[in-house]
Amino acid sequence: MSQRTEITLTVNGERVTRSVEARRHLVDFLRLDLGLTGTHAGCEHGVCGACTVRVDGVIVRGCLVVAASLDGAEVTTVEGLADSGEIRALQAAFVARNAAQCGFCTPGMVMTAADILRHHPEATRAEIREHLSGNYCRCTGYQAIVDAVQDVLEAAR
């Protein structure tokens, strides 16, 4: 358990090098080693989606990825998407629709929503619901989130 690995990777466009324990998952790496507290650990067994982040262009469950496997990887978190401006329209739509209440699921939800925008711009409302089904929200009942994503998709068409 105490075996350590040195990794160098790009997180939100910045190069970082850290020595990590073999068991350190990506969420703990982001939160504890890099101070990126926007990513949340909700279940730590790959179901709730609160830890969703982008690794090499693909969204993954941060709790199911071991940090030691990420040497050379490119990781983007909600902070990165916010800084780059990629999710500006999504953020505005979430605010307008009140698509976040407690907000704990929100960064993961935004990561998944941004993925829909990138890869499924023609998604129907039912398809938006399908895509978001890997991200649990206990507060909103989902409708406002679906509305927000749909607003952004339609505005882009």
Added chain:
Amino acid sequence: MNEITIGLSREDLPNSYIGRSVPRPSVAKLVEGRATYTDDVALPRTLHAAFLRSPHAHARFTVRDTEAALRVPGVVRVFTGHDLAALCTPWVATLEHLKGMKSAPQRPLPLDRATWQGEAVVAVLADTRAAAEDGALALDVEWEALPAQTDMETALKPGAVVIHPELGDNLAFRRTATHGDVDAAFATAHRVVEARFVTGRHTGVTLEGRSILADFNRADGTLTVHHATQAPHMIQEVLAQHLGLPAGKVRVVCKDVGGSFGIKVHVYPDEMAVAAMSVALARPVKFVADRFESFSSDIHARDHRILARIAVAEDGTIIGFDVDDLTGIGPYSVYPRTSAVEGNQVVNLCGGPYRFEHYRCTTTVVLQNKAATCQYRAVGHPIATAVTEGLVDLAAEALGMDPLELRRRNLIADDAYPTTSPAGMRFEGLSHHASLDKLLSMVPLDRIRADQAEARARGVFRGLGFASFIELTNPSPFMYGIGGARISAQDGCTVRMDPDGSVVAASGVTEQGQGTEAILAQIVAHGVGVSVGKVRVVTGDTLATPYGGGTWACRGAGIGGEAALQGALALKAQILEVAGAMLQARPEALDVVMGEVVDRATGTPRMPLGELGRILYFRGDTLPKDLPRELVQTRHYITKEYPFAFTNGIQASWVEVDTDTGMVTLLEHWCVEDCGRIINPLLVDEQVKGGIVQGIGGALYEHCLYDEQGNLLTTTMADYLVPMAAEMPEMHVGHVETPTRESLLGAKGAGEAGTAGAPAAVMNAINDALRPLGARVTEQPFTPARILAALGRI
């Protein structure tokens, strides 16, 4: 029309925010990843706690060796129940007004006996959570499993395992409410219909686990606790009392909270242990429950079995309800609100929307070796509503009457208020008929009934179900205070203007995402006369806010909101007095609109608040000597006329049941509710929708399943199902507004209405779908297996 819409600021003013859908400012930080949850707070020298938890539902244990744990790199200390007994006094969770209630003393960690699987028994502190968990694994604890009492039906029978022998039996509480003569009325009634209802034990599944970071400073004797809680002042009182500290030395800080729903309004033994260990070591100690710990040690709720009867006359008039409720609450009543309140609410609420003469309802609250249950969103309401509305639909079926027609005949008339229910609940003003009318203006009844008939013809079974409900909000001290709990029913708000004309409002109610801070900002902006963007709201800090109760039982808007409004009005009066002196005008001839002092009659701008603030704070020498200078005002508010402000509403659910698989597809859902004055329609609608989905979760998916030995079988999110986006229906929310006359604001609560009514509406919809097949379900959750069993398919 309430004077707030007339006298205070004209409705059409740009700063007339009450009743307007203003986006919630704090969502911006949530979508930036810039919120601050308790686990995001990092303090130097923090130790992280991990707990060894009981693998048995009931067992004696001996901690044989802690040396191996202490040898784990990073581990600093191990605390047993005996260690903590010297640091923290035990508590007994009873309330004096719940007559005859009993429970056993509970400690942060038990001394030698665990009473549910998942109970924390030994704490390990280390420099990281991972090291602490390694340490817990290295503990040597000997377990002697004992017989467990898991079935609530046998908890009071001979041969039951008496969980706390000193109590004599497993009965925690029993109460019967009666009105009229139930036996005689039922004996002579035209029809009596009965059913057995079960509500499944489920839990809140806040995505953020319970979180606490306790920091005792030996130098000044202060304990600062960063805590994900709904009730900071209550936690302050409890910590002070049981750790032997003056309450004034305890500060509870609560920034962002990742979901509460009632889960985070209770005192948890492992969290008390964390605070006690911080005091012992004079260093910060942090604990965040992981998902396994959440499932096995967060409070559960709604574990009820109800036998119930309704008596009706030939014309459909409801004669009475006769209800026998049994609930299992785990091994201890939960501190300090107690675990008898949910059953007590069932007694208070059954039959609530209707006018009838004869009522009998008993709740029997028993102990068992499972996780403790306590107040979870809409406490008791979904149970009482499912029983009431289930029986109403069964009565309609027995009489061959349209269930809507039966409701129309029996719902309390909208002009009958004030009135008192057979259960003794006093209603100031409800709108059942107006709400039903509004609902029927939204639900396309003819299209749905035609669709239903057409679908049935091709073997597809769809159903429409309704559920009227009442909801208890704005609680007075009758909820907890009269029972001896130091839980404030009063709340306060301090409103001040700073030199630049901006306004700060500090409130005792708290924010867990429902939008408390947003509505307080709207109310204060409206009351003072400034742009909502000029108001900052401070909540969740016992050192910085007026004393209050926090957020529970839907009290934030109605009680916290009224305190904020009164504080804002007082500040505005003060501003106008100062402005009058500066402008040599009568204060009554002036007003404040969008941050400017104006002539009330003409609206002509006279002075920006920033200029008034500059002169007052920096050039006070130029003002009359006797002019009051306090641009800060505090007001407190407590309800006095009614113990609770009841709200009401009605829901409709439209579903399809697959009779081959037993799967229920939710097609559409409607809710009309009356929470009095609506402060922010967007946020109220979102509360209702989120509440509906939590109600649907309990009705269809969510279940804390135990085996006969008391092993919890649903300990991961793959086993315990919660609603997902794809399976939730589109929801439509409508409103009727009957403001409470107890306050100027007129607001009642809105956070629990959705949860209160949704399970009953879904149940009635499923049964409407199954009716042609002669099948019926009354046991939640309505899983495919239960539906197939009802259909005789399995």
